[in-house]
Amino acid sequence: MNTHKQSSSIVQCAMFCVALVVPIVAGGLEHVRTQGHPQGCSSADYERAEYWGGGPYIPSHMNALPSPAFEVVHASSAPNPFIPGFPSPNLCGAPSLPAGITNAAAAFNSASLSGLDAFIPLNRQFTFAPAPMRAFGQDDINILTFHEGPLIFGGAGGQATLAVTSAYLDFNAYVPEPTRIYEADIAFNASSITGYSFVDADPLIPANYNFSLQAPVLGFADLQGVLMHEMGHVLGLGHSVIDGQSAANNSHFPTMFPVAQVLPFPAQVGITRDQFCQAQTYQLDGAATLDGGILGISARTLERDDLSAIGELWQPPNYLMYYGAIEGTVREWVPTWGMNLPINGVVVVAVKADNPAEAIRVQTLTYSYPHNASCDQFANPVLGRYQIRGLTPGSYYVYVQSVDQDSRGTTCNPGGVGPPCYAGYYSKPSDPPNWVDRLQLGQGSMLTNTAGPFPLPTPYPTEYYSGLGESSLEGSQFFATHAQAGVAITVDAGTTTSGIDFVLEYNSTTAPTLDMLTVQTGTAGGPGYASPRGLAIYPHLGSQVSVGFTVRGLKANQQCTLLSGTARTLTLIDGQLREVANALSTTSADATGTAVFQLMLPYGNLENTFYQVGYRYNGKNMFTNVVNVWSSTQ
């Protein structure tokens, strides 16, 4: 690896760019058709969408919505007789807005986003103000609307959709990327009778503002968290493609994760408004809904992945001096070619090594172009290239997220025709549906390689960078499936560490994997939420919970030990880094390489406990993935 100083984000182009295939310009700019006309590169400011997996879309023009002002309207069909011009009875409190809206604006408008990073002041000031009803669509006015009925959502997912943001984009003539968002509209799906009901403020405080007069079927959603996600789109962020494997209590999912996370939500009394704008008490009971909880609260907090994306898009002065970057390429073995070929569309993640408990993770996708690509780089793409930027100085592990084997059907096609391919979280059909956070990559960021369309020869498990000598034939128990076997990379401020190149393990069996499979309580109320990532326990289930752990992929009769800990910190033990330290019990795998641990856990000890299985292989300590148990009281 090597490092070099980052260059300015402004590039001067002198060569030809690729032709723009989307002949669209609007919003007061000159209308230019560029299809089929290779243009000389003379534009100075554009960027590639490397950080946010929704496709090659990131506007970079610094004048985009400098102060995004939103009119908050409610598109209910029911007129409000008390506030002329306001069609909805649910904003009776106008002009004061629900706290969730003002809180979300405050979070983005603060001088230092979330207080996490003093060097990322957001120079965008969101404002929200009540207004008469306006239409959802391009009219040079940004709106935030609570929409009932299928007029908007009938074409955008129906009741399964929480909210939608429509961003209207400019292009310029010279680069194949949008350059500016000139308008954005946000619509919340307020069809709460059959869908979701948005609640305001902290759900643990019985003073909620509810936008529905009836109990929702699916579940409750947090107004502030969902709005912060949508505001990220307004700023130009796509969806994060980072995994959530270390997300105890879901607290470390990026705000821009594409699927809202659910947390159990105990019954409480909230406040709503009737048709006469009178406050009424209202029973809020997440457990009574199909989702069993409230969605989106974790999105209230911007994670490092969000912050790095925002910082890259809206770079404050001297930003590049304070942050570092990691770059490299990802390759895979293609049998028909007999060689390793670069692959685009896989997810690469950097995780802070010195404080993994904080789950500082930043992701990107492999593309053919670097961030802030010059026209020369556009003309000479490097397939499989990735760059992870906006990293605070320190030590990082870097890994390629697993590629979903189940997406490798015969028709999965990266070219945009046919079913999409998937990458990211290694989901399985057996996962509980509400926890299948499979990542569907948008067109343009789908998996592809130079050997043609899918299927590729094999799915790939998560693989950590393990230093020079990466190959496609490292063997299932030698390549680094976990951080402990990886090589930490030092990132310095203002520099880019290059040469972090991956060769994905070919035709491997997945390394031993720990799953939490069974939960038995013997009391009413259900088992809580179980998933490969972990388990959330309802507080009212009783004093003890029986939990089963299963490890697959060991060697026959191999001894292994279940470990636990209450904090996920890397510790050096026996010369190996361990994420979880306390040994609970040891057993042997059966003839198929499967081992089972059954524990009876007292409820009081459940909060944020981490479990992992360790085993020895060729004289080395090896470890499975970590699963988490947390209490729903968190």
Added chain:
Amino acid sequence: MCARLYVNIRHLSLETYVTLSTEIVLGTVRWQLASVLPSGLVVTDYGISIQECLKGSLNDEVVLRLYGGVVDQYQTVVDRAAHLGLNSELVLFLCPGTEPSKRGILGLADGAYQVVASPTGERVVSGLHAFGVPLPVFASDIGSIVRKERK
């Protein structure tokens, strides 16, 4: 004008999909036609010839109206949109559309299951809750949930 729609979606269980869907059909995409709404957003209508109704009742054809598409200089790109290729066969979970005579797809891509031939020639279904599941098995699963609903 170009617009990009980001959809904040929730993965739902198969049971919930069946419950919330107004109709569930096995059909083939026969035609598509894009148009521009007064809002500037592009919608595309898809004509689906129905082979079998797994839930609800529809005639031989149902028309879907979904955001997304290209008309001249207008383009709307929808995150998580379902892929409805011409002549492709799908199992579709439908919901009320933007106008009464047309339907939407519940959960966009999550509510559209591709039906393809397996290497052995068997028709299999692939989507959110089914990966290579034989079509009769998937249809039977849906039927079981529908019958359970009626009780």
